[in-house]
Amino acid sequence: MAKTPRKEPRADKKAMAAETRSAILRAAQKLFSTKGFFDTTIADIVDKAGVSRGTFYLYFKDREQIFATLLSQAVDEMFSLSASRPTGSRQTRIESANRAYLETFKRHRAFMRSALQVATFDAGVAKALSELRGKFIDRIRTHLERSVARGECHDIDPAITSFLLVIMVEFTAYSWLSFGWQPDKDDFDLDKVVKEASALWSRAVYK
C-alpha cells in the first residue's frame, strides 16, 4: 500500500534506524524549543522529521517519552559541564561554577522552558529535574558541611542553605533566561548576574 517513496534505503539497517531515530529527536527538540511542549503535536514532529506517523511510534511511546529522552540528554550535559573542577580563590571557584551553570542553561534555555512546563504536570520529568537539582544540592551541601566543620562558616544548616542557594540560581535561570520573567531586562547581563549571585552566596555562607 506504500505509494510514496520512502527514505533513501541504506545497506546498514541499523544505521538507517539510528538515523531515523535521531532525525525524529532533532525535529522534536527544535519544536519543543520553539513552540513549547503543548503546542507541539506528534504530527508536527513527524512532518519536520520527514517520516510517517507510524514511524514515530516505532521509536517512542508517546510525546512524554520523547521529551524525557531529550531531557535526559540536556540534563546530562548540564551536570557534566558544570562539573569542571575550578581552581583559584574560593570566590573565583564559586563564580566559575555559577557562570558554567548559567552559560550551559542559556544554551538550553529554550528547551528548558519546555522542561519546566512538563515538570509541572508530569511526574517523570519532574523527577528528572529534581534529581539534577539534587546532585547540585548534594555537592554544595557536602562542601558546606566540611566548611562548617572547619569553622569557616556562619552558623548555617547545610541542608537548607544548599537548597536555598541552588534554587536561587536555578530559578534565576528559568525566570530570566527561559521566560523573561524579570523586570528591568537591561540591568541583567550574564556577567553581572554571575558576580552578584556569587558574592551574595559567598557573604551568606562564609565568615
Place this chain on the structure above:
Amino acid sequence: MAKTPRKEPRADKKAMAAETRSAILRAAQKLFSTKGFFDTTIADIVDKAGVSRGTFYLYFKDREQIFATLLSQAVDEMFSLSASRPTGSRQTRIESANRAYLETFKRHRAFMRSALQVATFDAGVAKALSELRGKFIDRIRTHLERSVARGECHDIDPAITSFLLVIMVEFTAYSWLSFGWQPDKDDFDLDKVVKEASALWSRAVYK
C-alpha cells in the same frame, strides 16, 4: 409538568447572578487546586458548580480567563498579607516578612501549583505572577537602595540582588510547598526555613 429545577429564584436578579458567578468560581478553585489546571475541564467545573454548560460562558470567556480571575484574588491576598509593616530589629523584620510570605503561600499552595503550570504557557497568567513578583522586588529594591545610600550594605546591585532574593524565597515556596521538589523532606519545616533564609538574606546584604 415539573420543570427541571433551577437555582432558587431571588428578588434581586443581580444578587442571583453574582451568586452563580461565585459558585462557578468556587468550583473552579477547588478543582484547579485538587486536579491541577490541565486535568480540570469546563465540564468538571459546571458539574461541580451545579450550573449548565452554557452558563459558564455567560461569565467567563474560557478556562484561562476564569483561572486568571482566581489568580488575581490569590495574588492580591498574597501581597496584602505580607505587607504588614513589622516592627523590631532588622533581622526580626526580615524574618517576619519571609514568614508571612511562606505562610500565605502555604495556604494557597495547591492553587499556586496550578498557577505555575499555567504561567509556563499563558502569557496573561505569567504576567500576573510577574507583577506580583515585581512588587516584592520593587519593595526590596527601594529598601536596598536606601540602605546602600546609608552605607549599611555591602557593595551590591540593588536591582539584581532584590531579584535574586525574591526568586530564592518564591521558588523555595513553589518547589517545597507546591511540588515537593526537595530532597530530605524531613529537614524542612517552616520555622527552620524562614530562619535560615532570613539569616542568609541578612548576611548577604548588610555589613
Place this chain on the structure above:
Amino acid sequence: MAKTPRKEPRADKKAMAAETRSAILRAAQKLFSTKGFFDTTIADIVDKAGVSRGTFYLYFKDREQIFATLLSQAVDEMFSLSASRPTGSRQTRIESANRAYLETFKRHRAFMRSALQVATFDAGVAKALSELRGKFIDRIRTHLERSVARGECHDIDPAITSFLLVIMVEFTAYSWLSFGWQPDKDDFDLDKVVKEASALWSRAVYK
C-alpha cells in the same frame, strides 16, 4: 465553531435527546444487522443517524455499549414473546413454544448474527446471551424435574437434558437462520423444523 445547521430544534429538550438517541440506536441496529459488528464503524453509525461524531459519545461509551443496549432489547423481546402460556396437549405446547422461539429468532436473525459474533469475544455480551439461555434452560429444567417426580419421564438428568435441548434449538436457529450453515437448505422450512425438533424432544424425554 458550528457552521452547518444542526438538527431541527424542539421545545422539549428531553424529547429531542430521546429522539437523537433513538435515531442512533436505529442506525446502529440496521448496520449491525446488514454489515455485522466488525464492519460497522462509529463513523458509519453517526453518518446513517445524521448526527455528528461527538453526539454518539453523548449517549454511548463505545461500540460495545451500544451493541449491548440493542441486544438487551432483542433479548427481552425474545424471552417475553416465547413466554406465552400455551394450552393443549403436551405435544402441542412443546411445538408452540419452539415455534414461538424460532419465529421470534427469525425476526431478529440478522441482528442475532452480530450477537453471536460479539459474544465470542465480549464477556458482557456473552453473559447477556448466557442469561437468556439460562432462563430458557431453567424453565425447561423445572418442568422436567416435576415430570420426573410424577414418573412421566425416562430416567434423565434434568440439568443436562434441559441444556441439551435448549442448545439444540438455539443453535439450530443460529446456524440455519442467521448463518445459513446447514446443508440442503431446501429441506428446511420453519414448520418442518419445528415439528421435527418438537417430536424429537418429546420422544427423548417422555415415556
Place this chain on the structure above:
Amino acid sequence: MAKTPRKEPRADKKAMAAETRSAILRAAQKLFSTKGFFDTTIADIVDKAGVSRGTFYLYFKDREQIFATLLSQAVDEMFSLSASRPTGSRQTRIESANRAYLETFKRHRAFMRSALQVATFDAGVAKALSELRGKFIDRIRTHLERSVARGECHDIDPAITSFLLVIMVEFTAYSWLSFGWQPDKDDFDLDKVVKEASALWSRAVYK
C-alpha cells in the same frame, strides 16, 4: 563484521523452509488458543516464532489464511478420530461416537474457541466448519435413512433430525468446553454429558 544471527543453516534448504513455516504455524496456534483470534496480531506471531515480519508473508497471505491452515489440520483430526468404527450394541456405538467427538473437541477446545470467532465473519472458515459438520450430518443421515427403511425408527425426517442431533452435540461442545456458557458447571462432566446426550439421541430416534 558480525551479521545479525539467522536461523541455523541446513544442508537442505527445503527442510529449513519447512521448519520456518512450521515454527510460524506452531506460534500462531498457541497464540490463537491463548489470546483468541482478535487479540493475536501478526507481530505477536512472528515474535513468538522468532522470525522477521517479512518472513510471515513468504508463507501466508494474511491472518485469516494462516488460521484456515491451522483449522484444516484440527478439522482433519476431529473427523478422523471420531471415525473409529465402534462395535457393540447400538447404544454403545452411539455413546462411543459422542464420547470420541467430545474428547477430541476438548483437546482442541481453546483453538475451537477461535474457530467459532472467525467463523462468525470469515466465509472461508465458516465453510470449513460447515463441511466438517456436513460430514457428520451425512454420516448420521445415511444411517438414519437405512434405519428408517428397516422400520427401526420413529417417523422422522433424516435430513432435519441428523442436523438437529449434530448441532446439539457440537454446540454443547462449544458452549460448555470452549466458552463455559452453561449454568451449573458442576453438574457437567464428560461422562455424564456423553451418557445423557446418547440416551436422548437414542430414544429420540429409535423405536
Place this chain on the structure above:
DNA sequence: CATGAATGAGGGTTCATTCAT
C-alpha cells in the same frame, strides 16, 4: 530465503464552544 524499517490508512475519543429555547 530472510530481514526489519517504514508506511499510512483506518479507527478511536475528547472537549471547548455554540445556539435555539
Place this chain on the structure above:
DNA sequence: TATGAATGAACCCTCATTCAT
C-alpha cells in the same frame, strides 16, 4: 439569565503490509 443537546476540529494510536537489501 439559564439551559443542555449538538457540534466537529483536533488529536491520538495500531497494525497489516511492502520492499530494498
